[in-house]
Structure formats: C-alpha cells, structure tokens
Amino acid sequence: xxxxxxxxxxxxxxxxxxxxxxxxxxxxxxxxxxxxxxxxxxxxxxxxxxxxxxxxxxxxxxxxxxxxxxxxxxxxxxxxxxxxxxxxxxxxxxxxxxxxxxxxxxxxxxxxxxxxxxxxxxxxxxxxxxxxxxxxxxxxxxxxxxxxxxxxxxxxxxxxxxxxxxxxxxxxxxxxxxxxxxxxxxxxxxxxxxxxxxxxxxxxxxxxxxxxxxxxxxxxxxxxxxxxxxxxxxxxxxxxxxxxxxxxxxxxxxxxxxxxxxxxxxxxxxxxxxxxxxxxxxxxxxxxxxxxxxxxxxxxxxxxxxxxxxxxxxxxxxxxxxxxxxxxxxxxxxxxxxxxxxxxxxxxxxxxxxxxxxxxxxxxxxxxxxxxxxxxxxxxxxxxxxxxxxxxxxxxxxxxxxxxxxxxxxxxxxxxxxxxxxxxxxxxxxxxxxxxxxxxxxxxxxxxxxxxxxxxxxxxxxxxxxxxxxxxxxxxxxxxxxxxxxxxxxxxxxxxxxxxxxxxxxxxxxxxxxxxxxxxxxxxxxxxxxxxxxxxxxxxxxxxxxxxxxxxxxxxxxxxxxxxxxxxxxxxxxxxxxxxxxxxxxxxxxxxxxxxxxxxxxxxxxxxxxxxxxxxxxxxxxxxxxxxxxxxxxxxx
Numbered sequence: 001x002x003x004x005x006x007x008x009x010x011x012x013x014x015x016x017x018x019x020x021x022x023x024x025x026x027x028x029x030x031x032x033x034x035x036x037x038x039x040x041x042x043x044x045x046x047x048x049x050x051x052x053x054x055x056x057x058x059x060x061x062x063x064x065x066x067x068x069x070x071x072x073x074x075x076x077x078x079x080x081x082x083x084x085x086x087x088x089x090x091x092x093x094x095x096x097x098x099x100x101x102x103x104x105x106x107x108x109x110x111x112x113x114x115x116x117x118x119x120x121x122x123x124x125x126x127x128x129x130x131x132x133x134x135x136x137x138x139x140x141x142x143x144x145x146x147x148x149x150x151x152x153x154x155x156x157x158x159x160x161x162x163x164x165x166x167x168x169x170x171x172x173x174x175x176x177x178x179x180x181x182x183x184x185x186x187x188x189x190x191x192x193x194x195x196x197x198x199x200x201x202x203x204x205x206x207x208x209x210x211x212x213x214x215x216x217x218x219x220x221x222x223x224x225x226x227x228x229x230x231x232x233x234x235x236x237x238x239x240x241x242x243x244x245x246x247x248x249x250x251x252x253x254x255x256x257x258x259x260x261x262x263x264x265x266x267x268x269x270x271x272x273x274x275x276x277x278x279x280x281x282x283x284x285x286x287x288x289x290x291x292x293x294x295x296x297x298x299x300x301x302x303x304x305x306x307x308x309x310x311x312x313x314x315x316x317x318x319x320x321x322x323x324x325x326x327x328x329x330x331x332x333x334x335x336x337x338x339x340x341x342x343x344x345x346x347x348x349x350x351x352x353x354x355x356x357x358x359x360x361x362x363x364x365x366x367x368x369x370x371x372x373x374x375x376x377x378x379x380x381x382x383x384x385x386x387x388x389x390x391x392x393x394x395x396x397x398x399x400x401x402x403x404x405x406x407x408x409x410x411x412x413x414x415x416x417x418x419x420x421x422x423x424x425x426x427x428x429x430x431x432x433x434x435x436x437x438x439x440x441x442x443x444x445x446x447x448x449x450x451x452x453x454x455x456x457x458x459x460x461x462x463x464x465x466x467x468x469x470x471x472x473x474x475x476x477x478x479x480x481x482x483x484x485x486x487x488x489x490x491x492x493x494x495x496x497x498x499x500x501x502x503x504x505x506x507x508x509x510x511x512x513x514x515x516x517x518x519x520x521x522x523x524x525x526x527x528x529x530x531x532x533x534x535x536x537x538x539x540x541x542x543x544x545x546x547x548x549x550x551x552x553x554x555x556x557x558x559x560x561x562x563x564x565x566x567x568x569x570x571x572x573x574x575x576x577x578x579x580x581x582x583x584x585x586x587x588x589x590x591x592x593x594x595x596x597x598x599x600x601x602x603x604x605x606x607x608x609x610x611x612x613x614x615x616x617x618x619x620x621x622x623x624x625x626x627x628x629x630x631x632x633x634x635x636x637x
Contacts, residue, residue: 018131025168026126028337041083049383098124126167137164178220213255213271215240227300235291244433250475309403309417327374356380396493412475425498431600437566440600447495452537456598459571463491501592514633534587552581
C-alpha cells in the first residue's frame with residue numbers, strides 16, 4: 001500500500017520519529033511487526049490470547065473481565081466484555097481491544113499483560129490506532145470515537161450513519177468506516193474527526209435467472225485497501241429479496257460478494273452464481289458463504305477472503321477479479337479473522353467456535369504472479385486455557401453459523417446458514433416474500449423463551465420448528481426426528497447463547513418520561529407489550545397450543561394490495577391463520593433491529609408510532625415531544 005505523505009516523512013526522520021503504522025484495518029486477529037507473536041480476541045471467553053508463532057503455542061490468555069463468563073441461573077451464557085477486535089499500537093508495546101458488551105476500549109500492555117479500560121460507547125466493534133489516537137466504531141451509538149493515547153481518555157467523537165462496524169486506513173490517510181447494514185463506507189479525517197466523503201455501495205440488480213448473484217447489500221464486516229491502489233475491497237452478503245416463495249430457495253436467497261470500489265464512482269461486485277446456470281459469469285468458481293474478513297498479500301496480487309459460514313478461505317486474483325484458489329474445509333469452525341505472516345507465506349485464521357487458529361500455507365505457483373495453492377500447514381493452534389462455553393452451546397453455535405454441507409445437511413452445496421439472515425444472531429434488516437406475505441426478519445437476540453409464539457402470525461411454537469426453514473429456504477435435509485438432538489442444540493444456542501443487544505446510549509430523563517407514557521392506561525402501549533418480554537403473545541395459552549386460543553391483533557398494518565399482499569395461510573400444525581391478525585413482538589433490544597412491523601415498512605421506531613396512529617393503542621393524543629420520549633424509552637429496552 002502507498003504510505004501516506006506524513007508517514008513517509010516520519011519514516012525518514014530516524015530513531016526519533018513516530019513508528020510507521022503497520023495495521024491498516026481492524027481485525028479479530030493480528031501479528032506483531034516481526035511476525036513472532038500473534039494476538040486474537042476470544043469473544044466467548046472475555047479474553048485475548050497471545051501466541052508464539054515459532055512454537056505455535058499459547059503464551060498467555062489475558063482475561064479482560066473480573067472472571068470468565070459462566071452460565072447463569074436461567075441457563076443463559078452472556079459474556080461481560082465480548083472482545084471483538086484488536087489493534088497492535090504502532091510502537092508494538094500495547095494492544096487496544098474493543099469490548100462489545102462492556103462498552104469499553106481496553107489497553108493491554110504486551111510485556112506485563114496489565115489491563116486498563118475506558119468507557120467509550122455502546123457496542124464498540126472496529127478499532128484502529130495511529131501514533132496519537134485510537135479510533136473506535138460504535139455500532140449501537142452510530143458514532144466513531146477517538147481516544148487519546150497519552151491520556152487514555154475520550155478526546156473526540158463524531159456521529160455517522162447507522163451501525164459503523166469495521167475500520168480501515170485509506171492510502172490518502174482517511175479513516176474508512178463500514179456500515180454493517182449498508183449503504184457503504186464513510187471516510188473521516190483522523191486528525192479532525194470530520195467526515196470528508198464516502199462510498200455508497202449499489203445493490204446488485206436481478207438478472208434473467210434468479211440464481212444469478214444479486215440482491216441488497218448487508219453484513220459489511222470488513223474493509224481493506226488494495227496495496228498500491230485506491231481500491232477499497234468490501235466483503236459482504238447479497239440478499240435476493242425480489243424472489244418470492246415457492247421459487248425462493250437456497251440458491252436464490254443469499255450470495256457471497258466482494259465489492260471493489262473507488263471514490264470516483266467505480267464499482268464492481270464479485271460473487272458466485274449457481275454453477276449450473278447457462279452462461280454463468282460468477283467470479284468465484286466455488287460456492288462460498290458468509291464472507292467475513294479479507295487480507296491482501298503485500299504485492300496486492302491476491303486477496304484472501306475468510307468465509308465464516310462455508311468455513312473456508314478463498315484466494316482472489318485481484319488483477320482479473322476471479323477465484324485463484326480455495327481451501328476447504330478449514331480444520332475448525334466459525335472462521336472470523338485473518339492475519340498474514342510478514343513474508344505472505346502463511347495465513348493465520350481465527351476459528352472462534354473451536355477456540356483455535358488454523359495455519360494455511362500460501363504457495364505461489366508462479367512466484368512473479370497470482371497463481372497460488374492453499375493448504376493446511378499443521379494442526380490448529382489451541383488458544384484457550386479452558387473454554388467457558390458449555391459444549392452443547394458450542395455445538396448449537398456451530399450449527400447456527402455453519403453452511404458446511406459436507407459436515408451437516410443444514411443446507412445444500414455450502415449456500416445458507418441460519419446466520420445468513422440472522423446476522424450476529426439478530427436481523428438482516430430486509431423483508432422477504434414468504435408464502436404468508438411480506439415478512440421482515442426478526443431478531444433472535446435474547447432467545448425465544450418467554451416470548452410466546454414464533455413468526456409474525458404465531459405459526460410456530462419453538463425454535464426446533466425452524467427445521468421447516470432449513471428444509472425450504474436453506475435447502476437442507478434436517479429431519480425433526482432423526483436430527484432432534486441437533487435441533488435441540490441449535491435451539492439451546494438461540495435461546496441461551498445469543499445475548500440481547502446492549503441498548504444505545506440514551507437520555508435518562510427522556511427515558512423516564514417515555515416509560516411513564518408507555519405505562520399510561522389511556523395510551524395503551526403496555527396493554528399488549530406487557531410482562532418481562534414486553535409481549536402478550538401466548539397469553540391465556542401457557543402451553544402454546546397452536547390449536548388453542550391464539551391472541552392476535554389487527555394493528556392496521558396489513559398489506560392488502562400491491563403485487564405481494566398478506567394472505568390467509570396455515571401454521572405448522574395446519575391451523576388457519578387470517579392474513580391481517582398479527583402476534584405481538586417483544587420489545588427487548590428493539591433498537592437494534594430496524595426496520596419494523598411485519599413487513600418492514602417502518603424504517604424507525606418513530607415511524608412505527610406515526611404509521612399506527614389511531615390504529616394501535618391511543619397515541620393520537622400524544623404530542624411530538626411525547627413521541628420523542630416514547631421512542632427514547634423503547635431505545636433503552
């Protein structure tokens with residue numbers, strides 16, 4: 001990559017100059033400058049691991065919380081910190097680590113392993129550092145925070161559009177911020193922390209065949225600038241929401257993609273298509289799923305993409321924009337990050353679910369070009385002293401994130417995982433055209449226990465019923481009887497292993513005022529949104545008998561016209577459901593799952609209130625200030 005002009009000046013100043021920045025993108029895994037030490041976050045263990053790359057052995061596991069996470073009295077497993085990304089400071093002496101659930105930035109002294117922290121925001125994810133500041137992407141607060149290295153205090157912050165996630169430094173010095181659910185990237189001046197531009201990614205239009213890669217862009221987990229160019233490479237998903245059931249299936253639902261963009265408007269999206277489509281022009285020769293992380297070789301000839309769901313690593317010839325090699329399967333589960341050795345001979349891959357690190361050899365078939373062979377280089381490196389997550393939850397986590405059809409029949413040909421639509425265990429923020437009508441993807445965060453019936457019209461009763469989804473949209477062959485143990489493990493993880501989101505930062509006085517309005521009998525919000533889960537779903541029917549009394553409501557949001565309306569249908573037991581009667585959703589963690597309503601027609605919580613005025617409760621009497629307070633209260637849940 002081209003060094004920034006001011007970094008070139010620093011490098012030329014001798015021993016008194018600040019060290020050059022070597023980590024140019026946020027990641028869950030990173031190497032020391034000399035490649036001798038590897039660092040990786042352990043989100044489910046509240047720790048980071050330090051690995052000796054020569055011995056391929058764990059040197060230390062550094063705990064960031066007072067104690068390792070453990071299952072609580074209700075059986076839920078909720079880490080206190082959940083570290084998500086780390087960066088090695090330019091001086092090589094300190095690690096900076098984001099703690100998603102702690103809302104903090106941690107500084108770990110590499111030599112002494114002493115830990116200190118500073119509160120930064122709600123759900124910090126990406127992190128990068130220059131010689132003077134540490135930058136943090138605050139996903140729930142829609143902001144980027146700068147922490148002064150000398151004082152280890154928040155020095156500045158800037159509001160950006162929704163869900164900032166990954167960070168990268170551009171060749172011109174800009175700090176690039178991806179937005180997890182789109183529309184693209186914001187460019188920020190790291191010195192002034194002011195927006196200086198950005199890139200809006202374009203959704204990919206449908207072609208003649210629904211199996212050709214297309215759809216809405218979601219899941220912008222990473223960004224990297226190709227060395228020697230101004231190209232920003234962004235791995236993500238394409239969600240093909242234009243296709244309706246029954247045509248909607250595993251190879252028409254979700255596509256992996258890497259968009260290559262420049263700030264002059266140039267964009268090209270690389271992806272795969274169904275391999276039997278005549279005239280296919282897919283860039284990837286193999287089907288992969290869940291692109292999550294990306295790293296370039298130093299010469300920029302190869303991009304190495306880690307695919308979480310298909311559990312592989314894909315090499316892309318950057319000059320031609322096509323697949324150069326694929327290594328599958330990796331010797332572990334749920335890969336989320338990648339770091340390349342200084343000589344580009346080895347790739348170290350973060351395997352979150354199995355708590356180890358895969359080592360993949362990168363052999364250039366043509367030393368002067370991009371032709372390459374990828375192969376496992378020895379066994380994975382263990383990185384945990386002890387795994388605090390129970391084995392049953394680990395299995396469920398693996399199943400939830402896996403599209404590895406070579407191992408389990410959860411999909412066909414490595415296409416779709418549960419996590420393809422429930423990103424981070426939450427929502428994908430799109431509306432699908434299901435048989436029942438338009439359906440926004442609900443969040444699984446916090447689990448389904450205590451929330452009553454499932455699906456928008458109470459069509460299912462438990463997570464195990466999602467074998468129907470596995471069989472229909474995912475193209476899998478899970479059997480509810482012979483695969484009952486696997487379905488139970490999957491349900492156990494969904495119900496007990498996906499924590500509720502940490503609410504965004506809110507105004508306490510406004511929250512209190514909104515809570516009072518919410519609970520007013522004459523307003524009526526708490527009439528339906530009641531109890532611990534803030535829903536009346538299942539009221540009067542404690543066993544959730546689908547043939548019994550099922551409390552549903554007409555809230556005036558039924559889609560009755562257009563090309564895809566709500567229609568009468570049956571639940572999984574064959575009981576009839578009317579098209580315009582809906583189950584009350586839980587409001588727990590509601591701020592993290594826009595858009596809203598069963599068809600995703602309300603982009604914000606305020607829009608929900610506006611769209612249902614006079615149809616739901618009695619909010620017509622409320623002033624604009626009352627609505628603001630009500631929204632703030634819901635954001636705090």
